[in-house]
Amino acid sequence: MVNIGILSNQDVKRLVFSTSSGKYAIYTEKGKLTEIHLNDVVHISIEKNGVSIKGSDTDFGEFKQINIIGLDWQNTFKIRCISPDLKARTYEDNLLITQNSYYNHLQLINNIDIDNYIAGVVESEVGKSPPEEYFKLQAIICRTYALKNFTRHEADGFQLCDRVHCQAYHGYPTSKAIHKAAVETKDIVIVDSDINLINSAFYSNCGGQTANSEDVWINPLEYLKSTKDSFCLHENNAKWRKTITKSEWDNFLKQKGFQENDSTSDDCKYSFTQTSRLKNYSCGNVNVPLTEIRSSFGLKSAYFSITPIENNLLMFNGRGFGHGVGLCQEGAMKMAKSGFTYAQILHYYYKNVHIVSRTNLPFFKE
Secondary structure, three states: EEEEEOOOOOOOOOEEEEEEEEEEEEEEEEEEEEEEEEEOEEEEEOOOOOEEEOOOEEEEEEOEEEEEEEEEEOEEEEEEEEEEEOOEEEEEEEEEEEEEEEEEEEEEEEEEOHHHHHHHHHHHHHHOOOOOOHHHHHHHHHHHHHHOOOOOHHHOOOOEEEEOOOOOOOOOOOOOOHHHHHHHHHHHHHHHOOEEEEEOEEOEEOOOOOOOOHOOOOOOOOOOOOOOOOOOOOOOOOOEEEEEHHHHHHHHHHHHOOOOOOOOOOOOOOOOOOOOOOOEEEEEEEEEEEHHHHHHOOOOOOOEEEEEEEEEEEEEEEEEEOOEEEEHHHHHHHHHHOOOOOOHHHHOOOOOOEEEHHHHHHHHHO
């Protein structure tokens, strides 16, 4: 079971809780309060003295903590936020509610079986259209990532949040194929040569070549090495373009200490080509990380070339979408459609790794 902070970026003051399947019991610091059956509704809100809970005809009072625990084999519930007004979401397993005293709003924690959580993450991250083999692949990646970053929000009272800061998670998946993939890959994770969980990074499209981890972040990792990728070249996010003015570019370079009178920079200032991925833009006396240029100009990737065009404009001709380190999702989907297994795809993007059951990790460590 894992604790996921849900709606963690929302200032939740009031919500409606209802049972979608199974049966729930409500516990507080004073013990068992009541049970909630199918289609029963309770209203929960933040009040002066704690968390208030009301049934259709009963005011149960205010409490420091509310634990809504599933009683059947499978339990799902729906949350409809009233303040703020948000679209209803469905979740599996249990819900813990406390008062966030710092922000004075409800803190919601989905206490959920890790495979149920992984299924929700997979649908939130990639949708329902990829082939089933890809769902297995993404489930293993998301499980590895979750366990690798398990204590990221420990100080907040839960383990992971539901935003892209950890992994996108919008609750119960509607795809049966995704749930099936999470169950069929139960406990499977990816480890490096030292039997440590890897940083299973992924993104949308690499544009034909993945990036070295040290070219995007700081540390070199043996399993995150650049590799050519022809599978994603004709997918949706393979290419992009963006124009900026020469004056915008001049101002950026000036901030980096570019010297205008450097004659060696005349040819490279407005022309830059990446036939394969580079780490820096170098011209004259400046050497700027491409990731910094991407961030400064809101580019889809750091894999681009620069060409001058008319009207004092510069054209950025780019490839891919995302940081480029690790698994290229659109390339991996193409591989899955072409008949590759999830194991073959994983080894294509992550080098020198092993696919193992996490229950066997202590044995391999020994």
